[in-house]
Amino acid sequence: MTDGDREPARNRAGFDVRVVELTGRLRAEGLAIGTSELMDALAALEHVSWRSREEFHGALAATLAKSPEDRRIFDLVFDAYLDRQVEGEALRLPASAAAAPENFEYAEGVPAIDLRELRERIARALREGDESALRDLARLTVATLGRLRSGSGVLGVDVQRIRRELDLTGELHGRGQHGDAPQPDSHGTLSREQARHFDALIRRELQHAQIQRTGRLPASRPLTELARALPTGPSADLAAVHRVVAQLRRRLASQGHELRGSHRHAHVDVRRTMRASLQTGGVPVDVRYRPQRPRRPELFVICDVSTSVSSASVFFLSVLHALHDSFRRMRSFVFVERISEVTDLFAREKSFSAVSEAISRDAGVVDVSGYTDYGRVWSELLSLAGEQLHPGATLIVLGDARANGRDPGIAAFEALAERAGRAFWLNPEPRLYWNHGDSVIGAYEPHCRVHECWSATHLEDFVKELTRQPR
Amino acid sequence: MVADSASPKDLADRLEQAGYLADDSTALVAFLATRLDKPVLVEGPAGVGKTELAKALARVLDRELVRLQCYEGLDEAKALYEWNYRKQLLRIQAEGGAGTDGGQAAGWQSVQEDIFGPEFLLERPLLAAISSPQPVVLLIDEIDKTDQEFEAMLLELLSDFQITIPELGRVSARTHPVVVLTSNHTRELTEALKRRCLYLWLDYPARERELEIVRLHAPELPERVSRKLVEVTELVRELDLRKPPSLAESIDWARALVLLGANEITAEVFGQTMSVIVKHRTDLALVAERVGVHLQTEHGTAA
Numbered sequence: 001m002t003d004g005d006r007e008p009a010r011n012r013a014g015f016d017v018r019v020v021e022l023t024g025r026l027r028a029e030g031l032a033i034g035t036s037e038l039m040d041a042l043a044a045l046e047h048v049s050w051r052s053r054e055e056f057h058g059a060l061a062a063t064l065a066k067s068p069e070d071r072r073i074f075d076l077v078f079d080a081y082l083d084r085q086v087e088g089e090a091l092r093l094p095a096s097a098a099a100a101p102e103n104f105e106y107a108e109g110v111p112a113i114d115l116r117e118l119r120e121r122i123a124r125a126l127r128e129g130d131e132s133a134l135r136d137l138a139r140l141t142v143a144t145l146g147r148l149r150s151g152s153g154v155l156g157v158d159v160q161r162i163r164r165e166l167d168l169t170g171e172l173h174g175r176g177q178h179g180d181a182p183q184p185d186s187h188g189t190l191s192r193e194q195a196r197h198f199d200a201l202i203r204r205e206l207q208h209a210q211i212q213r214t215g216r217l218p219a220s221r222p223l224t225e226l227a228r229a230l231p232t233g234p235s236a237d238l239a240a241v242h243r244v245v246a247q248l249r250r251r252l253a254s255q256g257h258e259l260r261g262s263h264r265h266a267h268v269d270v271r272r273t274m275r276a277s278l279q280t281g282g283v284p285v286d287v288r289y290r291p292q293r294p295r296r297p298e299l300f301v302i303c304d305v306s307t308s309v310s311s312a313s314v315f316f317l318s319v320l321h322a323l324h325d326s327f328r329r330m331r332s333f334v335f336v337e338r339i340s341e342v343t344d345l346f347a348r349e350k351s352f353s354a355v356s357e358a359i360s361r362d363a364g365v366v367d368v369s370g371y372t373d374y375g376r377v378w379s380e381l382l383s384l385a386g387e388q389l390h391p392g393a394t395l396i397v398l399g400d401a402r403a404n405g406r407d408p409g410i411a412a413f414e415a416l417a418e419r420a421g422r423a424f425w426l427n428p429e430p431r432l433y434w435n436h437g438d439s440v441i442g443a444y445e446p447h448c449r450v451h452e453c454w455s456a457t458h459l460e461d462f463v464k465e466l467t468r469q470p471r
Numbered sequence: 472m473v474a475d476s477a478s479p480k481d482l483a484d485r486l487e488q489a490g491y492l493a494d495d496s497t498a499l500v501a502f503l504a505t506r507l508d509k510p511v512l513v514e515g516p517a518g519v520g521k522t523e524l525a526k527a528l529a530r531v532l533d534r535e536l537v538r539l540q541c542y543e544g545l546d547e548a549k550a551l552y553e554w555n556y557r558k559q560l561l562r563i564q565a566e567g568g569a570g571t572d573g574g575q576a577a578g579w580q581s582v583q584e585d586i587f588g589p590e591f592l593l594e595r596p597l598l599a600a601i602s603s604p605q606p607v608v609l610l611i612d613e614i615d616k617t618d619q620e621f622e623a624m625l626l627e628l629l630s631d632f633q634i635t636i637p638e639l640g641r642v643s644a645r646t647h648p649v650v651v652l653t654s655n656h657t658r659e660l661t662e663a664l665k666r667r668c669l670y671l672w673l674d675y676p677a678r679e680r681e682l683e684i685v686r687l688h689a690p691e692l693p694e695r696v697s698r699k700l701v702e703v704t705e706l707v708r709e710l711d712l713r714k715p716p717s718l719a720e721s722i723d724w725a726r727a728l729v730l731l732g733a734n735e736i737t738a739e740v741f742g743q744t745m746s747v748i749v750k751h752r753t754d755l756a757l758v759a760e761r762v763g764v765h766l767q768t769e770h771g772t773a774a
Contacts, residue, residue, distance in 0.1 A: 034666050040509065044669075047506040048479070048499070055479060058499040066512070066665040068672050 016042060019060070022081050026064060029073050033064055053132040118144065119166060126194040138201035141166060158206050159199055298392055299330040300385060300420065304399030305359060306336040306372045316398040316428070317356050319459065321346065331385065334359055337373045339380045372402065374440075375409030382412050389419035394466070397425045397448070401434075401441035408440045414447050423448035426462060476502060482531070491520070491527030492684050500671040501528060510629045510650035512614075512665060515673035517655050518717020520684075522612055524673075525651035529608035532649065537603070538610045539596040541617045547624055551634055553593045559586040587638040597625075601632055601644035608649045614664075615654040622664045629667045678705060681718065689725035699736045700725055706765065707748060707758055716748035724748050738766040 023038050041063040048055040057078060065074035118141060125133040141162065272288035280286070303316050320332050320342075331343045342359060349355045389395070395416060401408075417423035425448045427434065427441055434452075435442045441450060451462045476482035482505075483498035493501065501524065504511045513521040529536035539550055566582045594602065600609040614622070628634055632644035652668060654660060676684065682701045686694065704721045716724075724747045733740050742763060749758045 032662060037666055040507065040669070043507055044503050047503060054495055055499055058496050059503060062496075062500045062503060062669045062671060066668075066670040067514075067659075071670075071672060 015045075018085065019045070022060075022078070023064065025077050025081055026074060029077055031065065031070050031073060037063055051132065053135065115166065122166075122198060126198065134198065134201055138198065138205045141202060142205040159203050162202055162206075163195075163199060299332075299394050299396060300389065301330065301332045301396045301398065302339070302377075302381065303332065303334050304336070304372060304397075305334045316426075317359070319398065321355055331388075333381065333384075335372070335377045337371065337376065339377050339384065341384070371404040371406075372399070373406050374399075374401070374403050375407035375412070378409040378412035378416060382416055386416065386419060389416065391419075391421040393420045395420040395423040395448070397423070398428075398453075399425070400427055400429050400439065401425070401444060402438050403440045405438055408443050410443050410447075413444060417447040424462070424466065425450045426453035426459075427451065428453060476505070476531075478502070485531045486527050489527045489530040490687065491523055492680065492687060493524070493527075494676070494680065497524065497671060497673065500669050504649055504651075504669055505532070507669070508632075508647045508649075510652060510668045511671055512652045512654065512660070512668035513671045513673055514654045514656045516675065516715075516717065518719040519673045519675060520718055521653040521673055522610065525608055525610040525612075525653070528649060528651065532606075532608065534649070535603070535605065535607045536610060537596050537600040537607050537648070538612060541611065541613045541615075541621070543616055543618070545617050545621055547621075549595055550597050550621070551595050551624075552598045552636060553595065554587070554638075555591045555593050559591050562586050562591070589639070592636070592639070597628055598634055598642065600648045600650075601628065601634065601646075602642060603648075604645060606646035606648060608651065611650065611652045613655060614652045615657045615660060619661060622661050626663055626667065629664070675708065676718065678702070681705075681721065684718065685721060685725045688722045689729050691729045692725050693734065696728060696733065696736060697725060700728065703736060703741070703762060703766075704748065706762055710754075710757060710761060712749070712751070712754045712757065714750055714754065720748045736766065738763050741766055 019042060020038065023033050023041070027033055041060050044059040044063050045056070048059045050056055057075075060078065061071060061074055065071040118137070122134070122137050122141070125137055267290040269288045269290040273284050273286070276286045276288055277284040301320055303320050305317070331341065332346060333339050333341050345358055346355060349358060425441070425444055427450060429439070429452065431452045433439065444450065449465065451458065451465065453459055453462055476485060479495070479499040479502040482502045483493050483495070486493045486498065486501070500511055503509070505528075513524060515521055525538075526536060562585065563582055566579075592598075597609070600607050611625070614625075629650065632647055634642045636642060652664075675681070678701055681704070682697060685697050685701060686692070689697070692700075700721065704716055704724070708715045724744060727744050727747050728736070728740070731740070731744070733744075742759065745758060745762070746755070749755050
């Protein structure tokens with residue numbers, strides 16, 4: 001804390017309401033904030049200085065925003081909310097009181113100071129890069145200079161006028177040129193940029209002042225649009241997909257445990273019972289059971305990335321991406337005409353956009369035509385991973401089963417489905433279009449369980465099906 | 472015990488004395504953690520100083536560091552506590568030998584109560600951390616490597632600082648440890664865990680800060696060389712590598728250069744030492760080509 005700072009009286013009740021309000025805004029933007037986190041935030045605020053915007057902001061961020069994505073949204077909402085609150089607060093003050101610098105927020109209790117002192121304090125704050133002091137000083141400047149006479153009504157003109165009057169750049173430059181000031185060299189070069197920075201702050205303050213004069217706030221901008229305009233991801237569904245897949249993983253991981261009670265003694269282990277019976281002269285007194293081992297979730301996922309499913313393949317790729325986040329024992333393949341393993345790629349790349357770019361760049365799945373060739377894909381997969389498929393494995397195909405009039409390769413697919421314990425097919429087309437045109441989904445249906453899947457809700461249904469224990 | 476820090480700034484200064492340069496948000500979150508008795512979840516890429524933060528905090532607070540390194544398949548027997556079966560068995564046998572026929576029923580009763588006592592409990596890091604008479608700093612490293620079940624098990628510890636042992640009852644913390652959890656963000660942690668923690672995202676530091684950190688850890692290296700080193704590292708990070716060099720690796724590199732007595736990072740020196748910061752064969756080729764050429768041309772124009 002810098003010298004001369006005085007903590008404003010903490011009006012807890014009023015303030016808690018504000019924080020709750022802010023939390024409401026954050027929840028509206030999609031952050032999952034629990035009440036306990038809100039309590040943490042309020043507790044954290046007890047320990048930081050409210051005069052420092054950075055500390056205040058940091059304390060709230062550490063307790064409310066729990067991922068880099070959340071943090072970005074938090075920063076946006078926080079700034080917008082705080083600005084609006086300050087403006088709203090100023091509006092509530094009576095017009096005459098608002099005009100006097102004594103009642104100006106943050107300038108409370110600071111006596112009117114002369115220009116030279118103001119100039120020095122600004123220069124010092126600029127040199128030290130003290131952001132919150134600068135904000136306060138900008139407010140003070142506008143309060144002492146801008147409000148003494150009526151503004152021109154045009155922000156740019158007012159900023160110019162205040163700058164001339166304050167003569168901040170002249171001060172800094174004049175000293176730098178003469179070289180007789182006790183100012184270190186490294187700071188002299190920054191002065192122009194810093195002055196511009198201060199101008200921006202003054203402009204903001206003037207905007208607040210204008211709002212105060214005209215007595216109304218500019219239309220509130222919903223942040224959602226702003227947040228969405230920023231580069232978040234190719235698909236708005238991505239977060240939902242990740243949620244569903246996280247659920248899928250939880251269910252797969254715990255499915256063995258829930259069975260241990262009721263089905264514990266399902267199978268007698270004959271060999272071990274015989275061995276145990278040797279102690280009792282061949283009478284099997286002690287019956288040994290085969291342990292019920294939970295199914296190790298091992299997935300083989302094959303994803304169609306051809307043009308006929310281009311919109312769906314973004315969705316599927318995000319499913320794949322999400323699955324890779326959650327499963328370690330998983331191999332994934334993409335195909336169009338040929339098949340290509342992308343397990344390593346997903347393991348390496350964390351961001352979805354990098355993955356989809358890499359796949360479109362060098363997966364090497366397009367040969368000549370760019371149309372899906374299921375027959376070839378199945379036979380290639382059979383030779384590539386056929387040996388590793390085992391009854392404990394689950395085969396998941398993501399594709400539209402549009403064979404473009406080519407051989408659907410039923411025999412090869414049947415062999416694959418037989419080797420794997422279970423086989424699922426997720427079709428991105430609505431059931432209505434199945435088996436029309438070149439869709440051959442009907443031919444695969446006897447060998448695997450087919451689901452329509454073009455939204456996160458469908459995916460959730462599939463998760464239920466996938467995690468149901470076979471009886 | 473050392474007195475608590477008065478402000479985040481104060482804590483940052485003390486962390487610096489302990490050899491850790493914390494930025495504002497790191498210092499603030501660490502400060503809040505000590506004040507609120509809340510665990511901190513630190514996420515970020517590998518080698519940006521997440522684990523170091525916990526170690527530095529332990530030094531600053533003058534507390535012992537209890538570390539639990541997580542890995543896939545870590546279970547409560549290795550993290551919380553385990554019954555010392557051998558000792559229990561010995562106890563039972565000793566009792567059986569001494570007891571007479573008449574006293575056996577009563578003896579069994581006492582043995583049964585006895586063998587599930589604290590004496591036969593093997594403390595693992597988490598239990599050790601909360602039952603320690605002196606407050607400690609508990610580091611749960613790479614929590615993202617464990618399963619979700621393990622996270623769930625941690626919840627009781629993190630929110631109430633207590634562990635329930637079925638045979639013994641509840642063990643509450645005698646002193647509140649400062650808990651630091653680190654994660655490399657290889658998977659999304661559960662909401663329940665995050666809800667109980669303060670959150671800190673650590674990223675690669677800005678150039679100036681990295682320079683400060685390198686100079687702090689390798690003060691013998693001339694400033695010009697350190698500056699060059701940081702620039703080159705930044706250049707390497709921009710390439711599309713399998714494993715970008717971490718902050719820990721640039722410190723290693725700086726130390727290597729000190730040992731070699733290098734006064735300048737030339738293409739030749741870089742070629743000899745780049746294996747310190749680049750650890751993949753494919754990456755090596757790419758970096759050698761791009762950065763090597765960059766250094767060569769730079770050197771050529773300088774000379």
